[in-house]
Amino acid sequence: MGIRLNHILAGALAAALVLPAVSAADVTLPRTLAWSAYGTNSSGYAQAVAIGNMLQNKYGTSLRVLPGDNDVSRMTPLRTNRVDMCACGIASYFGSEGVMMFADPEWGPQPVRVITTSIASFGLALAVAGDLDVKTPADLRGKRIAYVRGDDALNKGTEAYLAFGGLTWNDVERVDFPGYGRSFDGIIAGQADASFTTTVTPPAQQLASSPRGIAWPELDHNDTEGWKRLTDTAPYFQPHRITSGAGGISADNPYYGASYPYPILIANADLSEDTVYGLIRAMNDNFDDYKDSAPGAAGYSLENQNLKWVMPFHEGVVRYFREKGIWTEDMQAHQDELIKRQELLASTWATYMASNPPRDADAFRDGWMKARADALTAAGMNPVFE
Missing domain, CATH: 3.40.190.10 (Periplasmic binding protein-like II)
Structure with a gap:
């Protein structure tokens, strides 16, 4: 069955991260990767098992998964750097925009980047x-x-x-x-x-x-x-x-x-470019090894990737698509606009948090959503959420 996926223990993960990287066929990956995902009975978790088996068999890299019951519990370990990535749902987009459950003093807009997504047969x-x-x-x-x-x-x-x-x-x-x-x-x-x-x-x-x-x-x-x-x-x-x-x-x-995709594999913008490049290349080079091993896993195919979606891709992914001759100037312009949007949201959040915002949750959210919409509108961007 390949590797056994375990819940992440902070001490064990910290120890694993100091192990040297391993390489195979020009792919460099750490000895251990960690990501959060949906619960153990979900298709997203089953897909992680299938991908983890491939990584173990091909590269000797162990994939450790932290299952979460809801969107916040899946994204919290990513925010606190307990995991490298999150196999999340559309809440990853809400997080990048700082809306809904993320319009909260503990959150705000998140600097996330897409690694890959899966589009399955359902709608x-x-x-x-x-x-x-x-x-x-x-x-x-x-x-x-x-x-x-x-x-x-x-x-x-x-x-x-x-x-x-x-x-x-x-x-x-x-x-x-x-x-x-x-x-x-x-x-x-x-x-x-x-x-x-x-x-x-x-x-x-x-x-x-x-x-x-x-x-x-x-x-x-x-x-x-x-x-x-x-x-x-x-x-x-x-x-x-x-x-x-x-x-x-x-x-x-x-x-x-x-x-829209499910799962959406994301990381923070500062995750190592080499790690992300190694993972996306491994997933595409060895697609046949896991595509039929879990429901929905075939949705990670290259032709299913929307390269002009709503969140920016990680630089390691952009590097891979450039090498493949897929990445165009139009895609780069779209990427640049998405990053500009994230930077504007981050600076607007910092200004709002420094303004002594209301402590009441509803008043805080209302104030932030107005500040956010005003900043995006002034920059000629669609607020989407108001």
């Missing part, structure tokens, strides 16, 4: 009761749409799908639910009509098996105006041909919708 979409005549997001006008209290990421996804159809929350009936699962219970019970989810999640399967059935409003990939509205609202989404999901979605019956 992220609004699941709609199948007994309604909803074929596109524009058909959701006047419908009862779930709003999940305390889950900003889900609600932002809903907002993005509505925006594709030229709608806002004001054009639908918002129905609040205390949790994600309860929103699907509400659809089945006739209390709501749609909720945001992944196409493969069990609640979506349950809705598909219910008397109401399930429908997925299609996002026309040629509708440039619709996509602009969607990405202005949530720029981390991208068009995706979805081939797995509830309601009969398959390779023979694809659904044209949207997705």
Whole structure:
């Protein structure tokens, strides 16, 4: 089975980091790499096992994984340098922007860099009761749409799908639910009509098996105006041909919708360029060794990488793509703009923290979000979150 992944102990990790690096086929990696990830029953953790086996077998590098129950617990070890990387979700983007759970005195905008991402066969979409005549997001006008209290990421996804159809929350009936699962219970019970989810999640399967059935409003990939509205609202989404999901979605019956990567492997900007270069090269040179070893692992393929996404790539990754002849001047210009955005957010955060901001959590967040939006707008950048 290759290596056994263990929880990281601070003392053991500190000792491991002083071991010399090992090389194979011009790839230089430390003896031990550490990253945080989703829980042990997640596909992200299983992918880490598969990649870790490859690294051990090919390079003698041990991968140690610290599983985390939520976004903050996964990113905290990265912030405190207990791990080298985080196999995170879209919260990594929220962290880089300093919004939602990161609009907090302990956090603020994070200097993260992308190493690689995985795009799998599923998508992220609004699941709609199948007994309604909803074929596109524009058909959701006047419908009862779930709003999940305390889950900003889900609600932002809903907002993005509505925006594709030229709608806002004001054009639908918002129905609040205390949790994600309860929103699907509400659809089945006739209390709501749609909720945001992944196409493969069990609640979506349950809705598909219910008397109401399930429908997925299609996002026309040629509708440039619709996509602009969607990405202005949530720029981390991208068009995706979805081939797995509830309601009969398959390779023979694809659904044209949207997705964003999961996991997103990130590091801090100051992680060694040689380490990152070695890892991304190892993952691409030995892709066949792990692509079929865990659900979703095939999503790390080179052709699945979006090189003009919403967070900057690590310099070690840029170096690798330059060597491959893939990295273009246009990509570099996009990279430079993303780094400029991060630097502006960091300086705005420093100024805000030095201004004796309110101690009340809500007042602190409101003040920061205004300062952030003002700074980005003045620089000609889309605040996205306001």
